[in-house]
Amino acid sequence: MTDALTEGFIELDRVEKVFDVRKKTGFLRRERHQVRAVDSISFTVARGEMVGYIGPNGAGKSTTIKMLTGILTPSGGRLRVAGIDPSRERTRLAHRIGVVFGQRTTLWWDLPLIDSYKLMHRMYRIPDARYRENLDRLVELLDLGALLDVPVRQLSLGQRMRGDIAAALLHDPEVLYLDEPTIGLDVISKARVREFLRELNTERSTTVLLTTHDLSDIEQLCSRVMVIDHGRMMYDGPLTGLHEIGDGERTLVVDLERELPPIEVDAARVVKIDGPRQWLAFPASASAAPLVARIAAEYPLVDLSVREPDIEAVISRMYAEKATS
Amino acid sequence: MTVSTSTPASTAGSRVAEGLRAYLLIAGMWIRAGMTYRTSFVVTVIGNLLLSGMDFVGILLMFSQVDSLGGWTLPEVAFLYGLSATAFGITDLLLGSSEVLGARIRDGSFDTLLVRPVPVLAQVAADQFPLRRFGRVIQGSLVLGWALFAVDVDWTVPKALLVPVMLVSGALIFGAIFVAGAAFQFLAQDAAQVQNAFTYGGTTMLQYPPTLFGKDLVRGVTFVLPLAFVNWLPASYVLGRPYPLDLPTWVTYMSPLAAGVCCGLAGVVWRAGLRSYRSTGS
Ligand SMILES: Nc1ncnc2c1ncn2[C@@H]1O[C@H](COP(=O)(O)OP(=O)(O)O)[C@@H](O)[C@H]1O
Numbered sequence A: 001m002t003d004a005l006t007e008g009f010i011e012l013d014r015v016e017k018v019f020d021v022r023k024k025t026g027f028l029r030r031e032r033h034q035v036r037a038v039d040s041i042s043f044t045v046a047r048g049e050m051v052g053y054i055g056p057n058g059a060g061k062s063t064t065i066k067m068l069t070g071i072l073t074p075s076g077g078r079l080r081v082a083g084i085d086p087s088r089e090r091t092r093l094a095h096r097i098g099v100v101f102g103q104r105t106t107l108w109w110d111l112p113l114i115d116s117y118k119l120m121h122r123m124y125r126i127p128d129a130r131y132r133e134n135l136d137r138l139v140e141l142l143d144l145g146a147l148l149d150v151p152v153r154q155l156s157l158g159q160r161m162r163g164d165i166a167a168a169l170l171h172d173p174e175v176l177y178l179d180e181p182t183i184g185l186d187v188i189s190k191a192r193v194r195e196f197l198r199e200l201n202t203e204r205s206t207t208v209l210l211t212t213h214d215l216s217d218i219e220q221l222c223s224r225v226m227v228i229d230h231g232r233m234m235y236d237g238p239l240t241g242l243h244e245i246g247d248g249e250r251t252l253v254v255d256l257e258r259e260l261p262p263i264e265v266d267a268a269r270v271v272k273i274d275g276p277r278q279w280l281a282f283p284a285s286a287s288a289a290p291l292v293a294r295i296a297a298e299y300p301l302v303d304l305s306v307r308e309p310d311i312e313a314v315i316s317r318m319y320a321e322k323a324t325s
Numbered sequence B: 001m002t003v004s005t006s007t008p009a010s011t012a013g014s015r016v017a018e019g020l021r022a023y024l025l026i027a028g029m030w031i032r033a034g035m036t037y038r039t040s041f042v043v044t045v046i047g048n049l050l051l052s053g054m055d056f057v058g059i060l061l062m063f064s065q066v067d068s069l070g071g072w073t074l075p076e077v078a079f080l081y082g083l084s085a086t087a088f089g090i091t092d093l094l095l096g097s098s099e100v101l102g103a104r105i106r107d108g109s110f111d112t113l114l115v116r117p118v119p120v121l122a123q124v125a126a127d128q129f130p131l132r133r134f135g136r137v138i139q140g141s142l143v144l145g146w147a148l149f150a151v152d153v154d155w156t157v158p159k160a161l162l163v164p165v166m167l168v169s170g171a172l173i174f175g176a177i178f179v180a181g182a183a184f185q186f187l188a189q190d191a192a193q194v195q196n197a198f199t200y201g202g203t204t205m206l207q208y209p210p211t212l213f214g215k216d217l218v219r220g221v222t223f224v225l226p227l228a229f230v231n232w233l234p235a236s237y238v239l240g241r242p243y244p245l246d247l248p249t250w251v252t253y254m255s256p257l258a259a260g261v262c263c264g265l266a267g268v269v270w271r272a273g274l275r276s277y278r279s280t281g282s
């Protein structure tokens, strides 16, 4: 128990998840390959923190959440939530966590919303008074009063999402995981969900881990953000730091004919030399063409390439997705 | 870290109790929901009753042409039929929903069952609790009730006791096949079809006298997949009919043992299946 208090409430140490994927490549022919969905990720989340976990589609966000809930067993590394190994003690952990999946409901599809809550009440053995109190509060905050007798299948996406969030919180979980909770929601529903989450975190200090590929969720909710891409952690820190990286520097990699002293041009500085190859950093806002022209005029240039900073490439891909989705 | 002091047996027992509790909670919810439309409920149960009675009508039609089937009279075949249909009906009512597990795995909604604090098998089995399937249980019991009066048997206490023993063991044996079938849906999401061959196919076969089938098949369902313990073996003894295989009398009392072994194996298979679950990428 003590290590759950002194260290993080959620702890990941070089956690990996590798999927064996078999693809049909023709009649009776299958190709096997491995997908490294989560690749050696480490982080800790303290009690009461609200953390955004972002990255483009396929980055490994859902896979991480599934390991944190015990749905999936990690292929490697060490993972603890409240001192519990999720995949080994999934049922015990279930009492202490709440989970909301944006793309699928945990509610009973064919039954009225209130029936799902009654069932949760018994399943989680929530004391009667506590259940009443929580239900009343959640119904009010999430504006569910008129929806309680409606079968879940008849709810709109935004209504269903609010219903799902309430269901995940009836048993007073210590941590709430939300996997893309605003996906597909209209502007008003998004605002309402965000408002509620903010209150949940500040008033009740519930730990919240939120995945999204929508940056504006994070901008409005989380002071700490983790960026993941291709299963690897790209950034873990305050949101402000992410913005700074966002307008950071690009790198020009030049191959010269031979080993030479550092290139001297204004608007760029050499950050690394390896034999005839030199790395120059220049502002992301500046164009590379004049810089290249100037270098080519004064140095024996063989080859060159421009590198986006990785993190920036990730973020810009996320913005691109946002624009198209 | 707290050290668990409970023995494996007691934790297994408490998990079964937890599972039953969750099952009753979920099934109760569905029954209440289904009861809100009482007339439509009665209509579907009766419809189901009539539908499942069709295969018995087939047997009656056969007996309008012949006096015996494999040497067995109509009440004797009805005895087999009633036992098999009732035992299967009970299982199909209680576990039939596990058929859709494959679909839930494919569409990813199985994930949501894993984040709840109750055994997954109970959630899978109780989901959408199909009360209409009660029709088959009623129909099977009616046939069995008639057969009990109509068969020419000197009822003794052991013979009378064998009837409920057969029903319970039979339901458990079918139940084990349902659970194992559900477990295979983790590997192949359309395994439900194969399971149906064993359950629906099995119950239909058991409605006919064992003397109609080849020895190899009888051996198979006696020693490998012990369907014969649902009714064939004990019923042959109750009716004083020779069983195609030469077995000592005590074997007829082994249905509970066969059921226990089947359930134990099914439990192991289920756990292995659940462990192999890898969710879906979406
Ligand atoms: N159950 C699975 N089986 C095979 N591949 C998977 C599975 N789940 C995820 N993946 C793959 O792992 C990668 C990460 O997926 P996911 O965690 O869902 O990403 P995100 O939630 O960030 O969009 C993707 O390439 C995806 O195709």
Ligand SMILES: [Mg+2]
Binding pocket: A061, A062, A063, A179, A180
């Ligand atoms: Mg995802």
